[in-house]
Amino acid sequence: MSQLPSSDDQGSRIGRSSPESVNAGAWQAYAAHHLRRGTVLAEAERIDWGFPDAGPDDAFLGELKGRRVLDLGCGTARHAARLVRVHEAVVDAVDAAPGQIERARARYGALPGLRLLHADAVAHLRAAAQPYDVIYSVNAVPFIDPRRLLPALATALAPGGTLCFSVLHTNSRGDGPTSELVARPETLRFAGGGETTVRMWVPAPEVWEALLADHGLRVEEVVPVTAPAPAAPADPAGSSHPADPAAYRVFRARRPLRVAARPRTDLPPVAHAALGVGAVLHGPRGLLLGRHRRGTWELPGGTVEPGESLQETVVRELREETGLRADPSDVRLLGTLLDQVDGVVRMTVGAVVTAWEGEPADQPGESVGDWRWYALDCLPPSLFVCSAQSLTAWRPDLPIDHAPAHFTPFDGNSARPQDQ
Helix, strand or coil, rough: CCCCCCCCHHHHHCCCHHHHHHHHHHHHHHHHHHHHHHHCCCCCCCCCCCCCCCCCCCCHCCCCCCCCCEEEECCCCHHHHHHHHHHHEEEEEEEEHHHHHHHHHHHHHHHHEEEEEEECCCHHHCCCCCCEEEECCCEEEEEEHHHHHHHHHHHEEEEEEEEEEEEEECCCCCCCCCCCCCCEEEEEEECCCCEEEEECCCCCCCHHHHHHHHCCCCCEEEEEEECCCCCCCCCCCCCCCCCCCCCCEEEEEEEECCCCEEECCCCCHHHHHCCCCCEEEEEECCEEEEECCCEEEEECEEEECCCCCHHHHHHHHHHHHHHHCCCCEEEEEEEEEEECCCCCCEEEEEEECCCEEECCCCCCCCCCEEEEEEHHHHHCCCHHHCCCCCHHHHHCCEEEECCCCCCEEEECCCCCCEEE
């Protein structure tokens, strides 16, 4: 995705289509254009983060030999092929435009260590059988809604893994980034003539940093990449073209080795909701977690209703949030977790559900959804603190950091209370 867009007011023509579907169509048109032209690009000498020979070199990605690497929005896969040949990485290269993958396969389809995949980025990240040690993307991230992409990126990256990506900062007409997280129209021009409109998310660097932090990714470095200086004037009159104002930012972030918990709200609970439950469902496919609309990953659970036993609350919340069915007799209570927020005591009871029926699915009107099974050695970042506390009460060896809680076990799980 090397063509530089500039602002355009043609957004009204695509108002009834989602930005991402518009972008997928535009990049397929771009690929078809170059397939017709028979365009053959030179082999990559390095990663170009927006302009040839500009920005950090391959070392920015860290150690690559033998590492599992993902090129997201790979285009013709020139960079992916370089990492395989020069750095001996094992690379999956993914693009949503079938024409781009066709071009890549025609050139690199027989290269050992490189897999070329036509897929939606988020769908691929969610379905990845193993996490990636390194994920990188050259100018493709701004074409995907960050609210959809970043949760999938964060969980597909191995603990300790590196994420590097470039984003548009200022386009060739001088339009800079914004503080809003909205897709704006830009023009994608084709070599040899023609153009199409795309939609891009171009938030300011501090917005990107906050988004990454919200998904448990620590920003290590942000590198500005600007257009090369214009050549000396060649015409007799001595005139020169103004410098291209276009600029990019290249981010490097890391997923911590330990999972960080996110705090709960500082609002006090209503009178009947001072006690809540968190349900641990762990089986052959892993641990069940869902994503709250605020971005945290959570166990099924919720507050106890008047007249309910704790086991009945677990069963009801499990059914309401996931559609799964269980019996109260199959709920084992772990114990009580006590902490406080701004002087208000909060209490959660962790529980293990030993048997259930059905498949987890999003339920109408619920604030938690996108239910998935996670291996215990690859838990997602930004766990809700109550879920994190319940999980470490269940398995103290899990690498999870959270606010302290006083844990009183039930059923003789421990001889005395302990701090989690």
